[in-house]
Amino acid sequence: MRSFLVFAFLYFLSQAFASCPPGSLQWKDFCYFYQSNDSQIFDAEIACNALKGNLISIHDGFTNGIVASQILNFLPQNKEQSFWIGLNALNGDGNWTWTDLSPFDYNEWKLPGPQNPTLNCAALTLPEGLWIADDCSVTKPFICKVNIKNINIVATPTPTVSYSRCTAGYHYFYLTNTCYGIDSPYQNEWYDALNNCKAAGGDLASIHSPQEADFISSLNILTDACIWVGLSISSGWQWSDGSNVDYLPWDNQYPMNGDSGCIAGNKLRNFYSGDARYSVCKKAALLPQK
Numbered sequence: 001m002r003s004f005l006v007f008a009f010l011y012f013l014s015q016a017f018a019s020c021p022p023g024s025l026q027w028k029d030f031c032y033f034y035q036s037n038d039s040q041i042f043d044a045e046i047a048c049n050a051l052k053g054n055l056i057s058i059h060d061g062f063t064n065g066i067v068a069s070q071i072l073n074f075l076p077q078n079k080e081q082s083f084w085i086g087l088n089a090l091n092g093d094g095n096w097t098w099t100d101l102s103p104f105d106y107n108e109w110k111l112p113g114p115q116n117p118t119l120n121c122a123a124l125t126l127p128e129g130l131w132i133a134d135d136c137s138v139t140k141p142f143i144c145k146v147n148i149k150n151i152n153i154v155a156t157p158t159p160t161v162s163y164s165r166c167t168a169g170y171h172y173f174y175l176t177n178t179c180y181g182i183d184s185p186y187q188n189e190w191y192d193a194l195n196n197c198k199a200a201g202g203d204l205a206s207i208h209s210p211q212e213a214d215f216i217s218s219l220n221i222l223t224d225a226c227i228w229v230g231l232s233i234s235s236g237w238q239w240s241d242g243s244n245v246d247y248l249p250w251d252n253q254y255p256m257n258g259d260s261g262c263i264a265g266n267k268l269r270n271f272y273s274g275d276a277r278y279s280v281c282k283k284a285a286l287l288p289q290k
Contacts (some may be wrong), residue, residue, distance in 0.1 A: 053146030068129030202283025231261025
């Protein structure tokens with residue numbers, strides 16, 4: 001009870017000088033947005049990006065306690081017991097990292113901590129505020145963290161994402177009138193990834209402009225991880241959807257050995273098709289572009 005009162009008092013002080021919008025929590029230099037819509041962690045991160053932030057990163061016990069203690073204040077109808085935060089182990093090296101790339105210098109794992117290598121995304125739980133590792137494909141409410149400096153930036157609405165034009169898990173890009181989705185939570189060999197995309201009514205993504213590469217990069221919360229796209233080599237590099245090979249933004253020192261392409265950031269690399277990686281699918285929008 002004493003710790004809760006301390007958190008409540010600190011929260012009151014922070015609100016006395018608040019510059020965060022109504023419906024959000026201010027603590028130090030950040031605004032925290034409690035999102036009630038259940039989402040996979042990939043979609044949750046994209047939603048936070050739209051607010052000019054990321055899924056929450058937590059670097060000290062006071063912040064963890066305040067954020068946890070305010071959940072029911074901001075989401076009084078909430079019945080969930082866990083909320084996505086930005087911590088994940090999706091890069092393939094077993095290390096836990098934050099989606100905002102800040103240092104992993106604090107944790108509040110529920111003992112004994114992460115044990116199952118297939119549970120690669122972290123959630124904050126009620127009532128203690130402890131963290132658990134969970135399946136990244138599970139849908140949960142989530143918490144976004146936005147720097148106050150970004151709150152007052154008046155953003156020009158951009159028609160890059162429109163969920164009404166895409167099936168669940170896909171995101172609309174107006175320049176191509178196409179939908180893109182990260183095939184998660186499982187990693188696959190290139191040919192299995194291709195078959196998964198085709199089964200979903202699309203193909204592994206082809207890339208034809210810097211803008212398209214940047215958009216695909218914005219969907220990838222795996223930071224430096226290279227995710228499969230539709231590029232492969234036989235007599236020459238070609239896209240699996242049969243489109244023209246008119247833009248190949250190779251990363252430094254690439255192409256190297258390897259018969260299949262992936263994208264890290266907005267640059268292409270190539271590796272062997274038997275490697276297990278996440279992938280990005282591309283398919284036609286549900287509605288014609290207006």
